[in-house]
Amino acid sequence: MKKYMMLMVFLLMSTLLTGCASSQQAKEDKPADQVNHKPNGGENVPNNNAEKDDQVISQPYVAQADMVITRALAAKMIALANFDKSIIQTSDREIDFEDTNPDHWFDKYINMVVVNQWMLGSNKQFHPLRPLNNEEMDTLSKRFNLSLETLGITYEDKKSPVDYKDFLTFYEALCAANNDDGGVASRRLMVFATPANSADLSAWHMATNYGKYSFEGLALDSFMDKEIEVMLRGNEIIAVKGVTLQMPKLTNAYIERIKDNKAMVFMGGIGRELTINHDDYKDVEQVIGDLIIDKGHITGILLKENRLSDKVLLISGTHVTFENEGTYEITKDAKFYSDMDGVQWKSRNNIIVGYESADFVIDEKGRVCSAIIRKKVKMANIRVLISTLGFKSKYHQEVRLTGTTDYVVTYGTQQKECKAGEEINIDGTYFDNQDRISIETKNQGKLTINSIKRGYGDMFMPSYRGRMEISKTDEGYLIVNELPVEEYLYAVVPSEMPSSYGLEASKTQAVCARSYAYSQFYSNRFCSYGAHVIDSVSSQVYNNIPENETSIQAVKATHKEGLTYNGNVISANFFSTSCGFTANSGDVWAHYSTKEFPASSPQYLRSKPQYTQGTTYTNLADEETFRKFIKDDSLNSFDKAFGYYRWSVELTREHIEASINANIGKRYKVQPKLIKTLDNNEIFRSRPIESIGTLKDIGIYKRGQGGNITEMIIEGTAGIIKVSTEYNVRLLVTPVSHRQGIDSVPVKLHTGKETTVKNLMPSAFYTMDKVYDKEGHLVKILFTGGGNGHGVGMSQNGVKGMVDLGNDYKQVLEHYYEGTVVKEIY
Known part of the structure; x- marks a missing residue:
């Protein structure tokens, strides 16, 4: 057994060393503060577990002899139990071991565990490829306040390599102790391709039935065409818990063609040619099907050739609503493709709502199991999600509306004719046989929603061009306003730029607003609600100030114009x-x-x-x-001429201290690299921090070319901290009160007015004039600044x-x- 284990360690080391030279780091999309314990999806796939219809799930088993926990792999697992991979990848490198360098896949993980003192090396060596031993696992457990004995883990020889199953038991306990901060989940995946059988995959990447994942430090080729249960964070596989199916069903694969006993199959972003070991098939092209694969051979095929195409009104992770075909359930293992420019792996967000652009594949149970995007949508109409009073919610508990002209309510196969000025109350009777109704005016009138108000001080009931769609959900009613993009801008421009600034100013805003709308249209991020954008600052404000002659003229004068750089539309920043x-x-x-x-x-x-x-x-x-x-x-x-051009505010030491301590721990978790602590060697290092203690002093460390503060030094009794980026600077030191019973401090504008800010210091363009007492203790600071916003x-x-x-x-x-x-x- 020992000889076998030594052989496996040797083979694993060979794999690690040959793989790390070409390893590419996987990009992460989620910020650390958005990761949770729910199963994480692969690249461009809905975040749900695959259905196992007609399959019997066997109990997972682990071939322990094939699994070795090296110190490098342990470092990876511990680091990912505590941090998102994007944070690990971008953290400052502090280690100087002789047996690792930045070209090795494990270097970043070793850096993270050493910086946090979870694992250590000695004599300039970390020994990354040596198996972790029981004594080291015991040390790790104590550092995380876990007891191996309580977990039922025992061993005889403390210097022997850890048992794989024992380490997984410890690791799962560690992740559970981290609660949602751990972000580690379990998921079952089918291994479809690795670099061993696909030249299109880079080192340490594989294609699965849920998209692409990376698996740094693991040997997964032996699991080809099997379903395995893994632990993962984001798109990084951390460990294999076991094989769950030897011959799983590969559901809803895109079959480019079947001919001459061979099938070209596309799954997870990778194409693969497979042989068919029976004669019960027909030559086909561009179809969706379920496949049973055994050792690279297809042993069973179920083609799904029933399709429909219709205008999509809404698409979520659970269902899709069509204009004419109604609502269909989406299977949990649904796959989305595009064949406009070769076969591509897509997500449901790529199916633009409000248009007909894809063929939807219907399974034998009448559910959508796949969709193939056939054409690119050309923007014409835009769909806007209408918020409640004060933009507080997407879901309306009451909907009352009327029309400036006669209007028609369509619900199911019925229609209700209403006169201009006649108010209707949308209630459950309209949704007896469907969950969505539409309302349109005659003669290009407008629909007025009487149940909400808009304007500063809620001054008016807003009127809308185009049509309204109202859907009933468990949370309330969703209202979507569909109208031409140019008409949408009529009510965006005055809401974002005062019309009193003149026609040219409104034209300027029209071009910027159109550019932003273009970007948001194709990002399709509100498709789960049936919209492209929302009417609040989450997109751009729409109809909080009514359209007027100036805004209409500005939009018409800049018809279809946007802002481009090197031929690409930009989403222009403004403040x-x-x-x-x-x-x-x-x-x-x-x-x-x-x-x-x-x-x-x-x-x-x-x-x-x-x-x-x-x-x-x-x-x-x-x-x-x-x-x-x-x-x-x-x-x-x-x-x-504007008040925020110059401003000032005076804050006490106690006020500033409370603000910093209320926010610094949260900001560190979001991006540790931007919050650093001075160490004993007088080097600023990224270290966990929850409080600075008592504030002793504060100073400006660096400014940008435009004068905005880029780095600030904060000295407290718990340490000296360097804070980077204008957002962190403005959030940590703010007039907003974080002391119970104490009001926020008003900001004095150079026009003589005073105003109270909601969250941040008006800008990071300011100076500080500090006042100390006789003992040299900080008492208060006068901040003199200019501007409002990021700049x-x-x-x-x-x-x-x-x-x-x-x-x-x-x-x-x-x-x-x-x-x-x-x-x-x-």
Whole structure:
């Protein structure tokens, strides 16, 4: 047995060393604070377990002799029990072992466990490929306050390699102790392809019936065409718990063709040619089917050739509603494809609601089991989800409406004719035989929803162009307004930009709003509600201010125009008010993938002055230069007439301390790399922190080119912390009160008014003037700043200033988004 184990360790080491050179890190989409214990989906697949219709699930078994827990694999498992992979990948490398380097797949995991002192090395060695022994597992359990004895784990020789099953028992207990913070789940997958049989897969990646997963450090080729139960976090497989089916059914596979006893099958993003070992088949192309595969041979085929195509009104993880065909259940193992440009693996979000673009495959039980996207949708109409009063919810408990002209309510096969001004109350009687009704006016009238109000102070009952769809759910009624994109913009532009700023300002907003709508339309993120966008700030505000002559004229004058860069439509960033300088995007947000900060900035989102006369400032990164700038009254800034152009607020030490301690632990969990603690070697390291203790001092460490604070130093009795990004800076030090019974502190605007902010400091463009007592203890700080918002891209109030100076909308856009081109985008 020992000889066999040594042979397996040798083979595993060979696999690890040959695989790590070409290993590619898998990208993660979910931020750490959104991960949970629910089964996680693979790439572009609904987050549900596959149905096992007509299958008998055997008890999982583990061939323990084939499973070796090396120290590298243990490091991976421990790291992923505590952090999302994206955080692990982007954490600062601190280790300097001689037997690992950044090219090895395990290096990042070793770095994470060593930094957190969960595992250690010695004499410049970590010994990543040595099997973890029982003594080391016992040490790990104690570091996480777990008892092996309580878990029923015993061993005779502390230096012997850990038993695979024992380590899984310990690991599952660790994940359970982490609660939702662990993010580790179990799932059953069928292994369809690995790099061993597909050149289209990079090292440590495999295709399954739920998409692509990575499996760094594991040997999974022996599980080909089998269903296995795994532990995973996101798309990273952590461990194999066992084989659940030797010959599983591969459901709803895309079969490109069957001919001459061979089938080209597409699953999980990978195509694979399989032989058919019987004669009971027919030549077909581009069909969906269920397959039984045994050792690379198809032993059974069930083709699913019943299809329908119709306009999709809503598509969720459980059902799809068609305009004419009604509502169909979607199977839990449904697969989505596109064959517009070769076969591609897709998700339900790629099926744009409001259009007919896909063939839906219906199984023998009358359920949708697959869909094939056949054509790209060209944007024309947009579907808007209408919120309740105050934009508080998507679900309405009451719906009352009327029309400015006669209108028709269609429910099932029935229609109700209503007169202009006649109010109807939508109740359950309209949904006796269906869960959705539609309402349309005659003669291009508008529908007014009397059960909600809009405007600042809830001043009016909003009226809408287009048609309304109302669906009944357990939570309440959903209201979707479908109308042409251009007409939608009529009521977006005044809601986002005051019409009093003039026609050119409204044209500017129209182009930006159209660009944003274009991006949101194709992201289709509200498809579960039957919409492309929502009418609140979660998309862009719609009909909170009614359309008017100026907004309509602005939209018509810029018909179909959007903002492009290198030929691509951009979702242009904008904010409320500048301080007279904008910021580089890379000085505000960390890189979306690497999380590096500061990051690079595209040409159209770079810092630049926002004034025409006064002292020339080119770089406000220097502290004294910025202080001089923020107090310079000679600048003829585009934003100077607005209150937030300059502001001030005075906060006590106790107020600031409470704000920091209320938020710093949460912000560390979101992105540890942006919250660092000074260690004994006077190096800032990413370390867990829940509180700074008592605030002793605070200071500005770095500014961006535009003057915004990029890094701040906070000194407390629990340590010295460096905080990065403007959002963290604005959230941790804010006028908002985090002390019970104490009100938030109002911000004084340079126009003489005072205002109370909701969450953040108005901007990160500010200086600090600190007051200390006789003993040198911090007492309070006066913050003097400028601007409102993140400071990247276009200042909406600055647009007003530019227009007043005679600039037209294209000149304004060229100023704020350098290098962009305004042109028709659809």
